[in-house]
Amino acid sequence: AQSVTQLGSHVSVSEGALVLLRCNYSSSVPPYLFWYVQYPNQGLQLLLKYTTGATLVKGINGFEAEFKKSETSFHLTKPSAHMSDAAEYFCATRAPSGYSTLTFGKGTMLLVSP
């Protein structure tokens, strides 16, 4: 079974600072991995995904994530935080073959201060 663990329910950064949101996965085979963002009172929006190939994936809004098999991690980063990045971020995983359910982490709320 696939699972993800997001470290830290809340992360606070100053505007312009580095954003680092942590996600570790548990899987017997390299899974597909995703990061979603959820703004208040809105649905989830896909930021980026890793399936196969290049381990550094770039997404929307300047975010990127690196798949590290040795560390079973898929941390989300952004070099410079913007006030508009304040939202909740969810890491998700699914098995790579056929169809399988997306399994989400508990989420990390990103707070950005001026």
Place this chain on the structure above:
Amino acid sequence: EAGVVQSPRYKIIEKKQPVAFWCNPISGHNTLYWYRQNLGQGPELLIRYENEEAVDDSQLPKDRFSAERLKGVDSTLKIQPAELGDSAVYLCASSLDGTGGVHEQYFGPGTRLTVT
């Protein structure tokens, strides 16, 4: 292109009352999902439809929850009777298909249900 539409956006009911949520997926998307998101948690799948067929409903509490997707387009999720523990956000999502390829799931804004 219109996104996934859900209604109502908010619903407050007393326990033991019935409630229904409606979802209109993105045009052309064959796969439709209903998720429940409890406070402070990530979404959890309740049911997945491929066209009009429910192909994964293992997490749907069938004693009180029911869903339908007539004609493989719109879908309705119903709870009868509602319990206090059903308070959550109910999200609908759709994708081109659910098999094989990693087609993105597009989420609606959700219905926030409060059971008092």
